[in-house]
Amino acid sequence: MDRRLLGVIAILILFALPSIPGIPPYWITLLNYIGLASIVTMGLVVLTGVGGMTSFGQAAFVGFGAYTTAVLTTHYGFSPWLTLPISLVVTGIAAAILGAVTLRLSGHYLPICTLAWGISLYYLFGNLDFLGRHDGIADIPALAVGGHALIASSEYYYVVAIALVLAAVGTSNLLGSRTGRAIRALKGTARAAESFGINTIRIRLVAFTYAAVLAGLSGWLYAHMQRAVNPTPFGLGASIDYLFMAVIGGASHVGGAILGAGIVIVLKDQLQSLLPRLFETEGNFETIIFGILIIVLLQTLRDGLWPHFARLLPGARRRKSGYAEPLPRRSLPEAGSALLDVTDLRKTFGGLVAVNDINFSLKAGEIVGLIGPNGAGKSTTFNLVTGVLHATSGAVRFAGETISTLSARMIARRGVSRTFQHVKLVPDMSVLENVALGAHLRGEAGAMRGLFRFDRTEEARIFREAEHQLERVGLADLAAKPAGSLALGQQRVLEIARALCLDPVLLLLDEPAAGLRHLEKEALAALLKRLSQEGVAILLVEHDMDFVMGLTNRLVVMDFGTKLAEGPPAEIQANPVVIEAYLGGVA
Numbered sequence: 001m002d003r004r005l006l007g008v009i010a011i012l013i014l015f016a017l018p019s020i021p022g023i024p025p026y027w028i029t030l031l032n033y034i035g036l037a038s039i040v041t042m043g044l045v046v047l048t049g050v051g052g053m054t055s056f057g058q059a060a061f062v063g064f065g066a067y068t069t070a071v072l073t074t075h076y077g078f079s080p081w082l083t084l085p086i087s088l089v090v091t092g093i094a095a096a097i098l099g100a101v102t103l104r105l106s107g108h109y110l111p112i113c114t115l116a117w118g119i120s121l122y123y124l125f126g127n128l129d130f131l132g133r134h135d136g137i138a139d140i141p142a143l144a145v146g147g148h149a150l151i152a153s154s155e156y157y158y159v160v161a162i163a164l165v166l167a168a169v170g171t172s173n174l175l176g177s178r179t180g181r182a183i184r185a186l187k188g189t190a191r192a193a194e195s196f197g198i199n200t201i202r203i204r205l206v207a208f209t210y211a212a213v214l215a216g217l218s219g220w221l222y223a224h225m226q227r228a229v230n231p232t233p234f235g236l237g238a239s240i241d242y243l244f245m246a247v248i249g250g251a252s253h254v255g256g257a258i259l260g261a262g263i264v265i266v267l268k269d270q271l272q273s274l275l276p277r278l279f280e281t282e283g284n285f286e287t288i289i290f291g292i293l294i295i296v297l298l299q300t301l302r303d304g305l306w307p308h309f310a311r312l313l314p315g316a317r318r319r320k321s322g323y324a325e326p327l328p329r330r331s332l333p334e335a336g337s338a339l340l341d342v343t344d345l346r347k348t349f350g351g352l353v354a355v356n357d358i359n360f361s362l363k364a365g366e367i368v369g370l371i372g373p374n375g376a377g378k379s380t381t382f383n384l385v386t387g388v389l390h391a392t393s394g395a396v397r398f399a400g401e402t403i404s405t406l407s408a409r410m411i412a413r414r415g416v417s418r419t420f421q422h423v424k425l426v427p428d429m430s431v432l433e434n435v436a437l438g439a440h441l442r443g444e445a446g447a448m449r450g451l452f453r454f455d456r457t458e459e460a461r462i463f464r465e466a467e468h469q470l471e472r473v474g475l476a477d478l479a480a481k482p483a484g485s486l487a488l489g490q491q492r493v494l495e496i497a498r499a500l501c502l503d504p505v506l507l508l509l510d511e512p513a514a515g516l517r518h519l520e521k522e523a524l525a526a527l528l529k530r531l532s533q534e535g536v537a538i539l540l541v542e543h544d545m546d547f548v549m550g551l552t553n554r555l556v557v558m559d560f561g562t563k564l565a566e567g568p569p570a571e572i573q574a575n576p577v578v579i580e581a582y583l584g585g586v587a
Protein backbone atom coordinates (compact mmCIF):
# COMPACT_ATOMS: atom_id res chain seq x y z
CA MET A 1 0.00 0.00 0.00
CA ASP A 2 1.20 3.49 -0.84
CA ARG A 3 1.94 5.83 2.09
CA ARG A 4 -0.35 8.47 0.61
CA LEU A 5 -3.29 6.01 0.59
CA LEU A 6 -2.49 5.10 4.18
CA GLY A 7 -2.61 8.81 5.06
CA VAL A 8 -6.07 9.12 3.48
CA ILE A 9 -7.28 6.06 5.46
CA ALA A 10 -5.85 7.56 8.68
CA ILE A 11 -7.73 10.81 8.00
CA LEU A 12 -10.99 8.87 7.38
CA ILE A 13 -10.56 6.97 10.66
CA LEU A 14 -9.79 10.26 12.43
CA PHE A 15 -13.05 11.77 11.23
CA ALA A 16 -15.09 8.61 11.94
CA LEU A 17 -13.85 8.22 15.54
CA PRO A 18 -16.55 10.18 17.44
CA SER A 19 -19.32 8.25 15.66
CA ILE A 20 -17.97 4.86 16.76
CA PRO A 21 -20.48 3.62 19.31
CA GLY A 22 -19.18 3.15 22.84
CA ILE A 23 -16.30 5.64 22.65
CA PRO A 24 -16.33 7.43 26.03
CA PRO A 25 -16.79 11.24 25.69
CA TYR A 26 -13.72 11.70 27.92
CA TRP A 27 -11.59 10.07 25.23
CA ILE A 28 -12.87 12.56 22.70
CA THR A 29 -11.95 15.42 25.04
CA LEU A 30 -8.50 13.89 25.43
CA LEU A 31 -8.19 13.59 21.65
CA ASN A 32 -9.10 17.27 21.34
CA TYR A 33 -6.25 18.18 23.69
CA ILE A 34 -3.90 15.89 21.73
CA GLY A 35 -4.95 17.65 18.50
CA LEU A 36 -4.28 21.10 19.98
CA ALA A 37 -0.88 20.06 21.34
CA SER A 38 0.04 18.33 18.04
CA ILE A 39 -0.47 21.59 16.16
CA VAL A 40 1.94 23.44 18.47
CA THR A 41 4.41 20.56 18.33
CA MET A 42 4.35 20.59 14.51
CA GLY A 43 5.68 24.13 14.75
CA LEU A 44 8.50 22.82 16.93
CA VAL A 45 9.23 20.13 14.35
CA VAL A 46 9.95 22.89 11.83
CA LEU A 47 11.74 25.17 14.29
CA THR A 48 13.66 22.79 16.53
CA GLY A 49 13.72 19.35 14.90
CA VAL A 50 14.44 20.56 11.37
CA GLY A 51 15.80 24.09 11.84
CA GLY A 52 17.84 23.33 14.97
CA MET A 53 16.53 26.30 17.02
CA THR A 54 15.29 25.37 20.49
CA SER A 55 12.43 27.47 21.84
CA PHE A 56 11.27 27.43 25.44
CA GLY A 57 8.65 30.04 24.68
CA GLN A 58 6.20 28.28 22.38
CA ALA A 59 3.34 28.26 24.91
CA ALA A 60 3.48 32.07 25.01
CA PHE A 61 2.50 32.12 21.33
CA VAL A 62 -0.43 29.82 22.14
CA GLY A 63 -1.33 32.55 24.64
CA PHE A 64 -1.16 35.26 21.93
CA GLY A 65 -3.67 33.34 19.79
CA ALA A 66 -5.96 32.59 22.74
CA TYR A 67 -5.92 36.07 24.28
CA THR A 68 -6.39 37.85 20.93
CA THR A 69 -9.65 36.05 20.25
CA ALA A 70 -10.70 36.22 23.93
CA VAL A 71 -10.32 40.02 24.01
CA LEU A 72 -11.85 40.66 20.59
CA THR A 73 -14.88 38.40 21.10
CA THR A 74 -15.68 39.36 24.71
CA HIS A 75 -14.70 43.07 24.82
CA TYR A 76 -15.51 44.07 21.26
CA GLY A 77 -18.12 41.55 20.12
CA PHE A 78 -16.12 40.19 17.15
CA SER A 79 -17.34 36.97 15.54
CA PRO A 80 -15.01 34.07 16.56
CA TRP A 81 -14.47 33.11 12.91
CA LEU A 82 -13.34 36.64 12.13
CA THR A 83 -10.81 36.52 14.96
CA LEU A 84 -9.10 33.45 13.47
CA PRO A 85 -7.08 35.36 10.84
CA ILE A 86 -6.59 38.23 13.29
CA SER A 87 -5.21 35.86 15.98
CA LEU A 88 -2.82 34.30 13.47
CA VAL A 89 -1.62 37.69 12.22
CA VAL A 90 -1.15 39.08 15.78
CA THR A 91 0.84 35.97 16.78
CA GLY A 92 2.86 36.15 13.55
CA ILE A 93 3.71 39.82 14.11
CA ALA A 94 4.68 39.18 17.75
CA ALA A 95 6.92 36.30 16.59
CA ALA A 96 8.48 38.36 13.80
CA ILE A 97 9.37 41.13 16.28
CA LEU A 98 10.75 38.74 18.93
CA GLY A 99 12.51 36.69 16.25
CA ALA A 100 14.13 39.76 14.68
CA VAL A 101 15.83 40.60 17.97
CA THR A 102 16.74 37.08 19.12
CA LEU A 103 17.40 34.94 16.04
CA ARG A 104 20.82 36.37 15.33
CA LEU A 105 21.95 34.69 18.51
CA SER A 106 23.33 31.20 18.24
CA GLY A 107 24.42 28.38 20.51
CA HIS A 108 22.99 28.50 24.02
CA TYR A 109 22.01 32.16 23.79
CA LEU A 110 18.91 31.60 21.66
CA PRO A 111 17.21 29.05 23.99
CA ILE A 112 18.07 31.26 26.98
CA CYS A 113 16.46 34.24 25.24
CA THR A 114 13.31 32.23 24.47
CA LEU A 115 13.22 31.25 28.15
CA ALA A 116 13.46 34.90 29.14
CA TRP A 117 10.64 36.14 26.95
CA GLY A 118 8.55 33.01 27.57
CA ILE A 119 8.57 33.83 31.28
CA SER A 120 8.07 37.59 30.68
CA LEU A 121 5.05 37.03 28.46
CA TYR A 122 3.49 34.67 31.00
CA TYR A 123 3.69 37.40 33.64
CA LEU A 124 2.52 40.00 31.16
CA PHE A 125 -0.64 37.94 30.48
CA GLY A 126 -1.18 37.68 34.25
CA ASN A 127 -0.68 41.33 35.07
CA LEU A 128 -2.62 43.25 32.43
CA ASP A 129 -6.04 44.43 33.55
CA PHE A 130 -7.63 44.16 30.13
CA LEU A 131 -6.54 40.50 29.99
CA GLY A 132 -8.23 39.85 33.36
CA ARG A 133 -4.88 39.49 35.19
CA HIS A 134 -4.41 35.98 36.68
CA ASP A 135 -8.16 35.26 36.59
CA GLY A 136 -8.14 35.60 32.82
CA ILE A 137 -11.15 36.10 30.58
CA ALA A 138 -14.34 34.04 30.82
CA ASP A 139 -17.51 33.74 28.73
CA ILE A 140 -15.72 33.44 25.41
CA PRO A 141 -18.35 32.57 22.81
CA ALA A 142 -18.35 29.07 21.31
CA LEU A 143 -17.69 28.58 17.62
CA ALA A 144 -20.93 28.26 15.72
CA VAL A 145 -21.75 26.76 12.33
CA GLY A 146 -25.06 27.77 10.75
CA GLY A 147 -26.29 29.12 14.09
CA HIS A 148 -25.40 25.88 15.92
CA ALA A 149 -22.85 26.36 18.72
CA LEU A 150 -20.12 23.68 18.81
CA ILE A 151 -20.09 23.09 22.54
CA ALA A 152 -20.00 19.29 22.91
CA SER A 153 -16.52 17.73 22.74
CA SER A 154 -17.67 15.38 20.01
CA GLU A 155 -18.66 18.36 17.84
CA TYR A 156 -15.63 20.48 18.57
CA TYR A 157 -13.56 17.41 17.71
CA TYR A 158 -14.22 18.01 13.99
CA VAL A 159 -12.93 21.59 14.17
CA VAL A 160 -9.74 20.36 15.85
CA ALA A 161 -9.40 17.48 13.38
CA ILE A 162 -9.74 19.79 10.35
CA ALA A 163 -7.18 22.20 11.83
CA LEU A 164 -4.81 19.31 12.58
CA VAL A 165 -5.04 17.87 9.05
CA LEU A 166 -4.51 21.32 7.51
CA ALA A 167 -1.52 21.97 9.80
CA ALA A 168 -0.02 18.55 8.97
CA VAL A 169 -0.48 18.95 5.22
CA GLY A 170 0.79 22.54 5.28
CA THR A 171 3.86 21.60 7.34
CA SER A 172 4.69 18.65 5.06
CA ASN A 173 4.28 20.90 2.03
CA LEU A 174 6.50 23.56 3.58
CA LEU A 175 9.25 21.10 4.53
CA GLY A 176 9.23 19.64 1.01
CA SER A 177 9.50 23.06 -0.65
CA ARG A 178 12.40 25.37 -1.55
CA THR A 179 11.94 27.16 1.80
CA GLY A 180 11.76 23.81 3.60
CA ARG A 181 15.05 22.66 2.08
CA ALA A 182 16.60 25.95 3.21
CA ILE A 183 15.28 25.41 6.77
CA ARG A 184 16.75 21.90 6.72
CA ALA A 185 20.09 23.32 5.63
CA LEU A 186 20.23 25.53 8.74
CA LYS A 187 21.17 22.73 11.10
CA GLY A 188 24.93 22.29 11.03
CA THR A 189 25.41 23.71 7.53
CA ALA A 190 24.22 27.30 8.02
CA ARG A 191 27.56 28.83 6.95
CA ALA A 192 27.63 26.67 3.85
CA ALA A 193 23.98 27.53 3.16
CA GLU A 194 24.94 31.21 2.77
CA SER A 195 27.47 30.10 0.16
CA PHE A 196 24.75 28.70 -2.04
CA GLY A 197 22.65 31.80 -1.62
CA ILE A 198 20.36 31.08 1.33
CA ASN A 199 19.61 34.08 3.54
CA THR A 200 19.91 32.13 6.78
CA ILE A 201 18.66 34.92 9.06
CA ARG A 202 15.53 35.34 6.94
CA ILE A 203 14.95 31.59 6.79
CA ARG A 204 15.33 31.32 10.58
CA LEU A 205 12.73 34.06 10.93
CA VAL A 206 10.36 32.26 8.53
CA ALA A 207 10.65 29.01 10.53
CA PHE A 208 10.20 30.87 13.81
CA THR A 209 7.14 32.79 12.61
CA TYR A 210 5.59 29.68 11.06
CA ALA A 211 5.99 27.76 14.32
CA ALA A 212 4.47 30.68 16.26
CA VAL A 213 1.50 30.95 13.89
CA LEU A 214 0.73 27.25 14.40
CA ALA A 215 0.90 27.87 18.17
CA GLY A 216 -1.44 30.85 17.69
CA LEU A 217 -3.88 28.60 15.80
CA SER A 218 -3.82 26.14 18.67
CA GLY A 219 -4.45 29.02 21.11
CA TRP A 220 -7.44 30.25 19.11
CA LEU A 221 -8.88 26.71 19.10
CA TYR A 222 -8.17 26.35 22.83
CA ALA A 223 -9.95 29.60 23.72
CA HIS A 224 -13.15 28.57 21.94
CA MET A 225 -13.01 25.02 23.29
CA GLN A 226 -12.47 26.05 26.94
CA ARG A 227 -14.45 29.27 26.49
CA ALA A 228 -12.20 30.82 29.13
CA VAL A 229 -8.50 31.65 29.24
CA ASN A 230 -6.02 32.40 32.01
CA PRO A 231 -2.20 32.52 31.91
CA THR A 232 -1.57 29.01 33.38
CA PRO A 233 -1.47 26.99 30.11
CA PHE A 234 0.84 29.55 28.48
CA GLY A 235 3.74 29.36 30.92
CA LEU A 236 7.16 27.75 30.92
CA GLY A 237 5.88 24.34 32.07
CA ALA A 238 3.64 24.07 29.02
CA SER A 239 6.48 25.16 26.70
CA ILE A 240 8.69 22.42 28.12
CA ASP A 241 5.88 19.89 27.64
CA TYR A 242 5.67 20.84 23.97
CA LEU A 243 9.41 20.30 23.63
CA PHE A 244 9.05 16.89 25.29
CA MET A 245 6.32 16.00 22.82
CA ALA A 246 8.53 16.96 19.89
CA VAL A 247 11.55 15.07 21.20
CA ILE A 248 9.64 11.93 22.25
CA GLY A 249 7.75 11.76 18.96
CA GLY A 250 10.81 12.43 16.82
CA ALA A 251 11.57 16.10 16.50
CA SER A 252 12.05 16.22 12.74
CA HIS A 253 8.89 14.40 11.60
CA VAL A 254 5.38 15.76 11.21
CA GLY A 255 3.98 12.37 12.28
CA GLY A 256 6.26 12.47 15.31
CA ALA A 257 4.50 15.62 16.53
CA ILE A 258 1.16 13.79 16.70
CA LEU A 259 2.74 10.67 18.18
CA GLY A 260 4.65 12.68 20.80
CA ALA A 261 1.62 14.79 21.77
CA GLY A 262 -0.51 11.63 22.06
CA ILE A 263 2.03 9.82 24.24
CA VAL A 264 2.71 12.75 26.59
CA ILE A 265 -0.94 13.68 27.10
CA VAL A 266 -2.21 10.11 27.56
CA LEU A 267 0.73 9.20 29.80
CA LYS A 268 0.28 12.26 32.02
CA ASP A 269 -3.45 11.65 32.22
CA GLN A 270 -3.11 7.97 33.06
CA LEU A 271 -0.31 8.48 35.57
CA GLN A 272 -2.33 11.21 37.25
CA SER A 273 -5.20 8.82 38.00
CA LEU A 274 -3.16 5.64 38.45
CA LEU A 275 -0.36 6.73 40.78
CA PRO A 276 -2.40 8.15 43.69
CA ARG A 277 -4.32 4.84 43.74
CA LEU A 278 -1.09 2.88 43.62
CA PHE A 279 0.64 4.83 46.41
CA GLU A 280 -2.61 5.42 48.30
CA THR A 281 -1.76 9.07 48.82
CA GLU A 282 -2.17 12.32 46.91
CA GLY A 283 0.86 14.03 45.33
CA ASN A 284 2.37 14.99 41.99
CA PHE A 285 3.95 11.59 41.46
CA GLU A 286 3.14 11.69 37.76
CA THR A 287 5.66 14.51 37.25
CA ILE A 288 8.42 12.40 38.84
CA ILE A 289 7.56 9.20 36.96
CA PHE A 290 7.10 11.16 33.75
CA GLY A 291 10.57 12.69 34.18
CA ILE A 292 12.13 9.26 34.69
CA LEU A 293 10.32 7.86 31.64
CA ILE A 294 11.60 10.71 29.51
CA ILE A 295 15.19 10.12 30.62
CA VAL A 296 14.90 6.39 29.81
CA LEU A 297 13.29 7.12 26.46
CA LEU A 298 15.88 9.66 25.41
CA GLN A 299 18.69 7.35 26.47
CA THR A 300 17.34 4.50 24.37
CA LEU A 301 15.65 6.27 21.42
CA ARG A 302 17.54 9.46 20.65
CA ASP A 303 15.62 10.22 17.46
CA GLY A 304 12.27 9.69 19.19
CA LEU A 305 9.68 7.08 18.43
CA TRP A 306 8.54 8.13 14.97
CA PRO A 307 11.45 6.62 12.94
CA HIS A 308 10.67 3.23 14.55
CA PHE A 309 6.96 3.63 13.95
CA ALA A 310 7.54 4.82 10.36
CA ARG A 311 9.51 1.64 9.63
CA LEU A 312 6.25 -0.27 9.94
CA LEU A 313 4.62 1.95 7.31
CA PRO A 314 5.01 1.43 3.56
CA GLY A 315 7.87 3.44 2.04
CA ALA A 316 7.16 6.79 0.41
CA ARG A 317 7.12 6.61 -3.37
CA ARG A 318 9.97 8.55 -4.96
CA ARG A 319 8.75 11.61 -6.75
CA LYS A 320 9.24 10.96 -10.45
CA SER A 321 9.61 14.26 -12.18
CA GLY A 322 7.65 14.68 -15.35
CA TYR A 323 8.57 17.11 -18.10
CA ALA A 324 9.70 20.51 -16.89
CA GLU A 325 11.22 23.44 -18.73
CA PRO A 326 14.94 23.69 -17.97
CA LEU A 327 15.91 26.58 -15.71
CA PRO A 328 17.31 29.60 -17.54
CA ARG A 329 21.12 29.72 -17.64
CA ARG A 330 23.33 32.72 -17.26
CA SER A 331 25.56 33.59 -20.19
CA LEU A 332 29.18 32.73 -19.55
CA PRO A 333 31.96 35.23 -20.29
CA GLU A 334 34.04 34.65 -23.38
CA ALA A 335 36.77 32.04 -22.80
CA GLY A 336 40.07 33.75 -21.98
CA SER A 337 38.53 36.99 -20.71
CA ALA A 338 39.67 38.26 -17.29
CA LEU A 339 37.44 36.91 -14.52
CA LEU A 340 39.02 36.78 -11.07
CA ASP A 341 41.70 39.10 -9.75
CA VAL A 342 43.18 38.59 -6.31
CA THR A 343 45.32 41.56 -5.28
CA ASP A 344 47.57 41.72 -2.19
CA LEU A 345 45.08 39.55 -0.30
CA ARG A 346 45.87 39.19 3.38
CA LYS A 347 44.19 37.44 6.25
CA THR A 348 45.45 37.33 9.80
CA PHE A 349 44.03 35.37 12.73
CA GLY A 350 45.42 37.17 15.78
CA GLY A 351 49.18 37.00 15.29
CA LEU A 352 49.03 34.32 12.57
CA VAL A 353 49.28 35.45 8.95
CA ALA A 354 47.23 32.75 7.19
CA VAL A 355 47.28 34.50 3.79
CA ASN A 356 50.17 36.86 3.19
CA ASP A 357 49.55 39.48 0.47
CA ILE A 358 49.01 36.98 -2.34
CA ASN A 359 48.25 37.87 -5.95
CA PHE A 360 46.88 35.69 -8.72
CA SER A 361 44.22 35.84 -11.40
CA LEU A 362 41.95 33.52 -13.35
CA LYS A 363 40.52 33.79 -16.84
CA ALA A 364 37.15 32.44 -17.95
CA GLY A 365 37.43 28.76 -18.88
CA GLU A 366 40.76 28.33 -17.11
CA ILE A 367 41.51 25.57 -14.58
CA VAL A 368 43.95 26.73 -11.92
CA GLY A 369 45.24 24.61 -9.07
CA LEU A 370 46.06 26.08 -5.66
CA ILE A 371 48.59 23.76 -4.07
CA GLY A 372 50.80 23.76 -1.03
CA PRO A 373 51.50 21.87 2.16
CA ASN A 374 48.97 21.58 5.00
CA GLY A 375 48.31 24.92 6.67
CA ALA A 376 49.64 26.90 3.66
CA GLY A 377 46.47 29.04 3.55
CA LYS A 378 44.62 27.45 0.61
CA SER A 379 41.25 26.96 2.31
CA THR A 380 41.49 30.43 3.85
CA THR A 381 42.06 31.85 0.35
CA PHE A 382 38.92 29.99 -0.82
CA ASN A 383 36.98 31.43 2.09
CA LEU A 384 38.19 34.95 1.25
CA VAL A 385 37.22 34.64 -2.42
CA THR A 386 33.77 33.27 -1.58
CA GLY A 387 32.99 35.76 1.21
CA VAL A 388 32.91 33.18 4.01
CA LEU A 389 35.76 35.20 5.55
CA HIS A 390 36.57 38.86 5.04
CA ALA A 391 40.10 39.92 4.17
CA THR A 392 42.27 41.90 6.59
CA SER A 393 43.51 43.83 3.54
CA GLY A 394 43.76 43.52 -0.21
CA ALA A 395 40.97 42.96 -2.72
CA VAL A 396 39.19 40.32 -4.77
CA ARG A 397 37.67 41.46 -8.04
CA PHE A 398 35.25 39.28 -9.97
CA ALA A 399 34.12 40.17 -13.50
CA GLY A 400 35.36 43.73 -12.94
CA GLU A 401 33.57 44.22 -9.60
CA THR A 402 35.17 44.30 -6.14
CA ILE A 403 33.55 41.44 -4.23
CA SER A 404 35.79 41.27 -1.18
CA THR A 405 33.37 43.45 0.78
CA LEU A 406 30.28 41.41 -0.19
CA SER A 407 28.60 38.63 1.80
CA ALA A 408 28.91 34.97 0.76
CA ARG A 409 25.29 35.09 -0.43
CA MET A 410 25.85 38.10 -2.67
CA ILE A 411 28.98 36.53 -4.13
CA ALA A 412 27.08 33.30 -4.85
CA ARG A 413 24.41 35.36 -6.65
CA ARG A 414 27.13 36.57 -9.05
CA GLY A 415 27.90 32.99 -10.08
CA VAL A 416 30.66 31.94 -7.70
CA SER A 417 30.02 28.44 -6.45
CA ARG A 418 32.07 26.17 -4.22
CA THR A 419 32.56 22.89 -2.39
CA PHE A 420 34.03 22.51 1.10
CA GLN A 421 37.14 20.83 2.47
CA HIS A 422 34.95 19.22 5.15
CA VAL A 423 31.77 18.24 3.32
CA LYS A 424 28.72 20.21 4.31
CA LEU A 425 25.58 18.26 3.49
CA VAL A 426 22.21 17.73 5.15
CA PRO A 427 22.80 14.06 5.99
CA ASP A 428 19.19 12.99 6.50
CA MET A 429 17.97 14.69 3.34
CA SER A 430 18.08 12.76 0.06
CA VAL A 431 21.00 13.13 -2.33
CA LEU A 432 18.69 14.74 -4.89
CA GLU A 433 17.29 17.29 -2.42
CA ASN A 434 20.82 18.17 -1.30
CA VAL A 435 21.75 18.84 -4.90
CA ALA A 436 18.55 20.88 -5.38
CA LEU A 437 19.73 23.15 -2.54
CA GLY A 438 22.40 24.41 -4.93
CA ALA A 439 19.66 25.80 -7.22
CA HIS A 440 18.16 27.87 -4.38
CA LEU A 441 19.02 31.14 -6.09
CA ARG A 442 17.48 29.99 -9.35
CA GLY A 443 14.03 29.71 -7.76
CA GLU A 444 11.97 32.36 -6.05
CA ALA A 445 8.99 30.58 -4.43
CA GLY A 446 8.60 31.67 -0.81
CA ALA A 447 7.07 29.96 2.21
CA MET A 448 3.47 30.82 1.28
CA ARG A 449 3.76 29.29 -2.19
CA GLY A 450 5.40 26.22 -0.67
CA LEU A 451 2.73 25.92 2.02
CA PHE A 452 -0.12 25.86 -0.51
CA ARG A 453 1.84 23.98 -3.17
CA PHE A 454 1.69 26.83 -5.67
CA ASP A 455 5.36 26.15 -6.34
CA ARG A 456 4.98 22.92 -8.33
CA THR A 457 6.18 24.22 -11.71
CA GLU A 458 9.25 25.86 -10.22
CA GLU A 459 9.99 22.82 -8.06
CA ALA A 460 9.78 20.53 -11.11
CA ARG A 461 12.29 22.77 -12.90
CA ILE A 462 14.64 22.81 -9.89
CA PHE A 463 14.48 19.01 -9.58
CA ARG A 464 15.03 18.57 -13.28
CA GLU A 465 18.20 20.61 -12.92
CA ALA A 466 19.26 18.62 -9.82
CA GLU A 467 18.69 15.32 -11.66
CA HIS A 468 20.68 16.60 -14.63
CA GLN A 469 23.65 17.62 -12.46
CA LEU A 470 23.52 14.32 -10.55
CA GLU A 471 23.65 12.43 -13.83
CA ARG A 472 26.55 14.58 -14.94
CA VAL A 473 28.63 13.63 -11.91
CA GLY A 474 27.57 9.97 -12.10
CA LEU A 475 25.48 9.74 -8.93
CA ALA A 476 22.01 9.46 -10.51
CA ASP A 477 21.50 5.95 -9.11
CA LEU A 478 21.87 7.25 -5.57
CA ALA A 479 19.36 10.12 -5.91
CA ALA A 480 16.88 8.79 -3.34
CA LYS A 481 19.44 7.73 -0.72
CA PRO A 482 20.06 9.90 2.35
CA ALA A 483 23.18 11.96 1.65
CA GLY A 484 24.74 10.85 4.94
CA SER A 485 24.74 7.22 3.78
CA LEU A 486 27.18 7.90 0.91
CA ALA A 487 30.91 7.20 1.07
CA LEU A 488 33.00 10.31 1.72
CA GLY A 489 34.29 10.46 -1.86
CA GLN A 490 30.73 10.31 -3.19
CA GLN A 491 29.69 13.05 -0.78
CA ARG A 492 32.41 15.26 -2.25
CA VAL A 493 31.10 14.56 -5.76
CA LEU A 494 27.58 15.32 -4.52
CA GLU A 495 28.85 18.73 -3.41
CA ILE A 496 30.15 19.30 -6.95
CA ALA A 497 26.68 18.52 -8.36
CA ARG A 498 25.18 20.95 -5.83
CA ALA A 499 27.72 23.62 -6.81
CA LEU A 500 26.89 23.09 -10.50
CA CYS A 501 23.18 23.64 -9.75
CA LEU A 502 24.01 27.29 -9.07
CA ASP A 503 24.94 27.64 -12.77
CA PRO A 504 28.41 28.93 -11.88
CA VAL A 505 30.78 31.18 -13.77
CA LEU A 506 33.55 30.34 -11.31
CA LEU A 507 33.74 27.01 -9.49
CA LEU A 508 35.97 26.59 -6.43
CA LEU A 509 36.60 22.96 -5.49
CA ASP A 510 38.33 22.11 -2.22
CA GLU A 511 40.03 18.71 -2.57
CA PRO A 512 37.45 17.26 -4.98
CA ALA A 513 39.40 14.06 -5.71
CA ALA A 514 39.98 13.06 -2.07
CA GLY A 515 38.51 9.64 -1.39
CA LEU A 516 37.85 8.83 -5.06
CA ARG A 517 39.05 5.68 -6.84
CA HIS A 518 41.16 5.89 -10.00
CA LEU A 519 38.28 5.59 -12.47
CA GLU A 520 36.16 8.03 -10.49
CA LYS A 521 39.02 10.54 -10.57
CA GLU A 522 39.30 10.13 -14.35
CA ALA A 523 35.56 10.72 -14.75
CA LEU A 524 35.78 13.81 -12.52
CA ALA A 525 38.74 15.19 -14.48
CA ALA A 526 36.81 14.66 -17.74
CA LEU A 527 33.79 16.51 -16.30
CA LEU A 528 35.92 19.44 -15.13
CA LYS A 529 37.59 19.68 -18.55
CA ARG A 530 34.16 19.72 -20.21
CA LEU A 531 33.02 22.49 -17.87
CA SER A 532 36.11 24.56 -18.63
CA GLN A 533 35.49 24.11 -22.36
CA GLU A 534 31.99 25.48 -21.80
CA GLY A 535 33.62 28.59 -20.28
CA VAL A 536 33.40 27.86 -16.54
CA ALA A 537 36.55 28.87 -14.66
CA ILE A 538 37.73 26.42 -12.02
CA LEU A 539 39.99 27.05 -9.04
CA LEU A 540 40.84 23.89 -7.15
CA VAL A 541 42.76 22.91 -4.07
CA GLU A 542 44.06 19.38 -4.37
CA HIS A 543 46.78 17.26 -2.80
CA ASP A 544 46.63 14.55 -5.49
CA MET A 545 49.46 15.73 -7.77
CA ASP A 546 48.70 13.31 -10.63
CA PHE A 547 45.16 14.66 -10.75
CA VAL A 548 46.29 18.30 -10.61
CA MET A 549 49.15 17.98 -13.12
CA GLY A 550 46.99 16.37 -15.80
CA LEU A 551 44.07 18.75 -15.39
CA THR A 552 45.16 22.30 -14.70
CA ASN A 553 46.34 25.05 -17.02
CA ARG A 554 48.27 26.74 -14.27
CA LEU A 555 49.33 26.21 -10.66
CA VAL A 556 49.67 28.67 -7.80
CA VAL A 557 51.87 27.32 -5.02
CA MET A 558 51.41 28.58 -1.46
CA ASP A 559 53.54 28.01 1.62
CA PHE A 560 53.02 29.62 5.02
CA GLY A 561 50.38 31.92 3.51
CA THR A 562 52.77 33.26 0.87
CA LYS A 563 52.74 32.65 -2.88
CA LEU A 564 55.83 30.60 -3.61
CA ALA A 565 55.50 30.16 -7.36
CA GLU A 566 53.05 30.29 -10.25
CA GLY A 567 53.14 28.72 -13.68
CA PRO A 568 52.17 25.79 -15.94
CA PRO A 569 52.21 22.38 -14.18
CA ALA A 570 55.36 21.13 -15.97
CA GLU A 571 57.28 24.26 -14.95
CA ILE A 572 56.09 24.02 -11.34
CA GLN A 573 57.03 20.34 -11.22
CA ALA A 574 60.61 21.28 -12.12
CA ASN A 575 60.85 24.33 -9.85
CA PRO A 576 63.51 23.56 -7.19
CA VAL A 577 61.93 25.93 -4.61
CA VAL A 578 58.58 24.16 -4.97
CA ILE A 579 60.21 20.73 -4.86
CA GLU A 580 61.99 21.70 -1.69
CA ALA A 581 58.91 23.16 0.01
CA TYR A 582 56.20 20.80 -1.17
CA LEU A 583 56.55 18.36 -4.04
CA GLY A 584 59.67 16.76 -2.65
CA GLY A 585 57.82 16.10 0.58
CA VAL A 586 54.98 14.48 -1.33
CA ALA A 587 57.31 12.28 -3.33
Ligand SMILES: Nc1ncnc2c1ncn2[C@@H]1O[C@H](COP(=O)(O)OP(=O)(O)OP(=O)(O)O)[C@@H](O)[C@H]1O
Binding pocket: 349, 352, 354, 372, 373, 374, 375, 376, 377, 378, 379, 380, 381, 421
Ligand atom coordinates in the same frame (compact mmCIF):
# COMPACT_ATOMS: atom_id res chain seq x y z
N1 LIG B 1 39.34 30.45 11.68
C1 LIG B 1 40.64 30.35 11.96
N2 LIG B 1 41.12 30.82 13.12
C2 LIG B 1 42.45 30.74 13.41
N3 LIG B 1 43.35 30.19 12.59
C3 LIG B 1 42.92 29.69 11.42
C4 LIG B 1 41.54 29.74 11.05
N4 LIG B 1 41.42 29.15 9.82
C5 LIG B 1 42.65 28.76 9.45
N5 LIG B 1 43.55 29.09 10.40
C6 LIG B 1 44.99 28.87 10.34
O1 LIG B 1 45.44 29.46 9.15
C7 LIG B 1 46.45 28.65 8.56
C8 LIG B 1 46.04 28.29 7.15
O2 LIG B 1 44.97 27.37 7.23
P1 LIG B 1 44.23 26.79 5.94
O3 LIG B 1 43.18 25.88 6.42
O4 LIG B 1 43.86 27.89 5.05
O5 LIG B 1 45.40 25.94 5.26
P2 LIG B 1 45.31 24.93 4.06
O6 LIG B 1 46.41 25.28 3.13
O7 LIG B 1 43.95 24.90 3.52
O8 LIG B 1 45.68 23.58 4.80
P3 LIG B 1 45.01 22.14 4.66
O9 LIG B 1 45.43 21.59 3.38
O10 LIG B 1 45.56 21.40 5.85
O11 LIG B 1 43.56 22.41 4.80
C9 LIG B 1 46.63 27.44 9.45
O12 LIG B 1 47.73 27.68 10.29
C10 LIG B 1 45.36 27.40 10.23
O13 LIG B 1 45.56 26.82 11.50
